[in-house]
Amino acid sequence: MAQPLSDAEREKLRKIIGVMRSATIEGERKAAEIAATRLAKANGMTLEEAEKEAFPEEDNGRIDADERAAQQREAARWAANMVRMTEAYEASEKYRFMMAKEEAKRRGLEEQETAARARRTAPNRPRRYIPGKDDEFRLIAGLLRDGVSVERTAELVGVSTIDVARVWLLTRGKRAA
Structure with a gap:
């Protein structure tokens, strides 16, 4: 049964x-x-x-018209509730986004973002790299390590042979250690 x-x-x-x-x-x-x-x-x-x-x-006809109408009403009510919930969620997310944006403006992030955007959209100008004393020291040391003569190193770097000899003496102690 x-x-x-x-x-x-x-x-x-x-x-x-x-x-x-x-x-x-x-x-x-x-x-x-x-x-x-x-x-x-x-x-x-x-x-x-x-x-x-x-x-x-x-059901293939097992349910009468009243029951079918009740099921359809229930399905429509469920769908309407889902639409309302989705719209409410979207509205709350939009509100949270706007509040976060206002907070960022209050903290000054808007100005930073505007400045960053201006830097990104500025025309690309070639940047000149100006080597410092440390760069010069590393270049001389590298050339000497590669076996380039003192005179040729001075000529390539644009310094005196005395400067090249100074770097050679300073790096010689490091190589021995």
């Missing part, structure tokens, strides 16, 4: 039948069918009866 399904059993059966109908792997579909059949037999039904019980919206 068929027993009516509880809400939990109905939901479980809906999920199992959903897998049975939509699975792309044959073994998965067969396992879902076996599980649905087992659940239906436990309640004294065939698989077809259990499907009708689990999916009353697929």
Whole structure:
């Protein structure tokens, strides 16, 4: 004798039948069918009866017009609630964004952003790199390490041979250590 399904059993059966109908792997579909059949037999039904019980919206004329209208009203009410919730969420997110933007302006981030934007959009001018004393020291040391003569190093870097000798003496102690 068929027993009516509880809400939990109905939901479980809906999920199992959903897998049975939509699975792309044959073994998965067969396992879902076996599980649905087992659940239906436990309640004294065939698989077809259990499907009708689990999916009353697929009634094929079993539900009268009043019940169908009630289901449609419920679905429309649910959809309207979802639209309202979505609109409220979007409005709250927009409000939070505007408040964050105002807070950023208050802290002075707007001016920083404007200045950064101006720097990004300014025409690209070639930047001249002006080497400092440290750069000169590293260049001389590198040339000497590569075996370039003192005179040629002085000529390439644009310094006197005395400056090159000074760097050579300073780096000689580092190489020995």
